[in-house]
Amino acid sequence: MIRVLVWNEFHHEQKHEHIRAIYPEGIHGCIRDFLKTNEDLQVTTATIFDENIGLSDELLENTDVLLWWGHVRHKDVPDEWVEKIVRRVNEGMGFIGLHSAHHSKIFKALMGTPCNLQWRESGDHERLWNIAPNHPVMKGIPEYFELDGEETYGERFDIPRPDELLMIGWYSGGEVFRSVCTFTRGIGRILYIQPGHETFPTFHNQYIQKLITNGVYWAAPNCRVQLTGPHSVVSPEDRRKNGDQPTDYIR
Numbered sequence: 095m096i097r098v099l100v101w102n103e104f105h106h107e108q109k110h111e112h113i114r115a116i117y118p119e120g121i122h123g124c125i126r127d128f129l130k131t132n133e134d135l136q137v138t139t140a141t142i143f144d145e146n147i148g149l150s151d152e153l154l155e156n157t158d159v160l161l162w163w164g165h166v167r168h169k170d171v172p173d174e175w176v177e178k179i180v181r182r183v184n185e186g187m188g189f190i191g192l193h194s195a196h197h198s199k200i201f202k203a204l205m206g207t208p209c210n211l212q213w214r215e216s217g218d219h220e221r222l223w224n225i226a227p228n229h230p231v232m233k234g235i236p237e238y239f240e241l242d243g244e245e246t247y248g249e250r251f252d253i254p255r256p257d258e259l260l261m262i263g264w265y266s267g268g269e270v271f272r273s274v275c276t277f278t279r280g281i282g283r284i285l286y287i288q289p290g291h292e293t294f295p296t297f298h299n300q301y302i303q304k305l306i307t308n309g310v311y312w313a314a315p316n317c318r319v320q321l322t323g324p325h326s327v328v329s330p331e332d333r334r335k336n337g338d339q340p341t342d343y344i345r
């Protein structure tokens with residue numbers, strides 16, 4: 095069982111009728127519903143309106159993959175939680191940053207760069223090119239797929255060089271963007287997915303749902319490490335002579 099936490103700011107859906115019409119139960123509700131069709135995913139949601147912004151030490155300890163959507167309230171996420179989440183990623187928790195999560199405190203802390211980009215809200219048509227068809231996240235994704243409308247995100251995207259670039263987005267206005275890319279921090283796997291502006295039905299798109307679902311399976315850890323850096327008093331050779339077995343990672 096993979097334990098998934100979908101965190102959403104949930105600001106726009108409550109404030110604007112036309113956005114609520116697209117996501118009646120919030121963006122987190124939409125993502126939860128399509129992820130839940132997979133029996134091996136245990137999906138929990140949290141929003142900034144929940145007590146303690148929906149987070150607790152116990153919940154974070156018991157999360158394998160965290161999905162994050164935020165936009166106008168990044169600053170309201172306490173630094174304490176940013177530090178705890180970054181630590182969990184280094185220990186092995188997967189993190190999927192969705193759309194404007196590029197400017198979340200967490201994503202910026204994980205990247206170590208400002209993560210700025212060019213943007214326009216002009217309802218451009220977007221074509222997303224699959225340039226890594228053999229990557230697990232791209233399973234079932236065709237040569238390209240299209241979104242009738244999205245917020246335009248353009249290069250230069252101020253991120254460190256990704257481990258893998260999976261999709262390039264092209265917009266009818268002329269911009270291009272590194273739309274789906276991966277990173278590793280510690281042993282944690284990070285996926286960034288650009289589409290997902292709140293005024294478009296992007297999370298209802300079958301290929302976006304496939305990307306996110308594949309991303310959850312890809313980012314899920316098979317073990318966990320402790321970030322302690324212990325003083326190894328007994329050498330591996332002494333342990334061999336004592337007949338001690340190597341310690342396993344936390345499974």
Ligand code: ZN
Nearest residue numbers: 194245291292
């Ligand atoms: Zn947006």
